[in-house]
Amino acid sequence: MSKMLRYLQDRREEIIATLRRVVEMESPSTDKEAVDRLAACLAREFAAVGGDVEVVRQERYGDHLRISWGQGEDQILVLCHMDTVWPVGEIERRPFRIEDGKAYGPGVFDMKGGLVQTLFALKALRELGRLPKHRVVVLCNSDEEIGSPSSRPLIEAEARRSKYVLVAEPAVPPDGALKTWRKGVGFFRLEIEGKSSHAGADPEKGVSAVEELAHQILYLHGLTDREKGSTVNVGVVAGGTRSNVVAARAEAEIDLRVMNEAEAQRLTEAILNLKPVLRGTTLRVTGGMNRPPMERVARNVALYERAVELSRELGLTLKEAGSGGGSDGNFTSALGIPTLDGVGAVGDGSHAIHEHVIVDTLVPRTALMARLMECL
Numbered sequence: 001m002s003k004m005l006r007y008l009q010d011r012r013e014e015i016i017a018t019l020r021r022v023v024e025m026e027s028p029s030t031d032k033e034a035v036d037r038l039a040a041c042l043a044r045e046f047a048a049v050g051g052d053v054e055v056v057r058q059e060r061y062g063d064h065l066r067i068s069w070g071q072g073e074d075q076i077l078v079l080c081h082m083d084t085v086w087p088v089g090e091i092e093r094r095p096f097r098i099e100d101g102k103a104y105g106p107g108v109f110d111m112k113g114g115l116v117q118t119l120f121a122l123k124a125l126r127e128l129g130r131l132p133k134h135r136v137v138v139l140c141n142s143d144e145e146i147g148s149p150s151s152r153p154l155i156e157a158e159a160r161r162s163k164y165v166l167v168a169e170p171a172v173p174p175d176g177a178l179k180t181w182r183k184g185v186g187f188f189r190l191e192i193e194g195k196s197s198h199a200g201a202d203p204e205k206g207v208s209a210v211e212e213l214a215h216q217i218l219y220l221h222g223l224t225d226r227e228k229g230s231t232v233n234v235g236v237v238a239g240g241t242r243s244n245v246v247a248a249r250a251e252a253e254i255d256l257r258v259m260n261e262a263e264a265q266r267l268t269e270a271i272l273n274l275k276p277v278l279r280g281t282t283l284r285v286t287g288g289m290n291r292p293p294m295e296r297v298a299r300n301v302a303l304y305e306r307a308v309e310l311s312r313e314l315g316l317t318l319k320e321a322g323s324g325g326g327s328d329g330n331f332t333s334a335l336g337i338p339t340l341d342g343v344g345a346v347g348d349g350s351h352a353i354h355e356h357v358i359v360d361t362l363v364p365r366t367a368l369m370a371r372l373m374e375c376l
């Protein structure tokens with residue numbers, strides 16, 4: 001067994017206890033106070049393993065942490081997010097628990113497991129005296145689950161200084177595959193104006209915004225191109241006031257997913273230029289791409305292949321995969337920086353109540369992270 005694995009194996013209980021503590025500090029993206037409490041705790045933890053911690057204060061969202069660790073001209077970047085999709089109080093309904101080798105709790109898989117793995121990877125490198133010849137910068141942001149509105153500039157600035165980026169997001173279930181690509185994500189809002197009238201007395205005097213919306217929904221879903229991996233989903237609709245009134249207003253929220261930049265452009269244009277079908281209605285479309293696609297480019301695949309090499313000495317068999325969901329890796333990959341995503345926890349159930357981490361994977365996957373940080 002490698003020294004790294006033995007070191008971490010000896011600290012297995014400490015890793016689990018830290019994971020428990022971090023999960024119990026709930027941190028929904030929309031609760032600044034709660035996220036700040038977790039950030040303060042993590043700031044102490046990262047400082048204790050030799051990190052130079054800068055708290056990047058935020059007014060609206062939780063504070064971000066920028067941790068610079070080690071010395072050297074070159075830099076690699078590790079992305080973690082502290083926020084979860086779970087409200088405060090979820091921990092009472094679903095307390096942290098281990099059952100059949102699985103650790104459960106809100107945010108344990110997405111992505112508190114990856115956060116704790118990052119912390120212990122740095123600790124292991126330091127205590128084994130294996131300081132790399134480059135800096136490792138860890139960014140812990142507070143608003144990933146809501147599209148990283150306040151942290152995106154910080155992420156992009158650090159990525160531009162980095163040789164490569166590791167994203168400590170959950171691995172792909174069931175066997176912990178790494179992600180070399182992710183779809184880009186767009187969000188749009190459609191508002192339709194028609195003309196109201198009495199549905200019985202004056203139906204011909206009205207123009208139904210709801211009928212127009214029905215046309216638009218079918219058109220939008222028709223834009224989906226499964227071969228290209230592009231999907232358009234109208235996920236939320238609303239409209240009208242009463243059944244006996246021809247509806248004057250209707251609206252919809254639209255989700256767009258694409259594999260590459262060409263599709264992002266083509267479909268963004270199509271959605272922003274929707275044309276009314278019924279005479280007398282007007283359409284207003286707002287929105288655009290939130291995260292650019294993380295394409296499966298050669299530089300990402302090369303980083304994945306390096307991870308496969310490093311994983312062999314740890315007895316891991318890695319697979320390559322991708323995801324229809326976005327992460328902060330989308331931003332860094334789109335800047336042309338080699339990005340490997342899903343290097344965090346192995347488990348299942350992101351954003352779902354069966355969310356869990358496979359406890360036995362914590363040690364080897366932490367070792368893999370350490371090796372990836374070590375080998376520029």
Ligand SMILES: [Zn+2]
Binds near residue numbers: 081110169
């Ligand atoms: Zn996540």
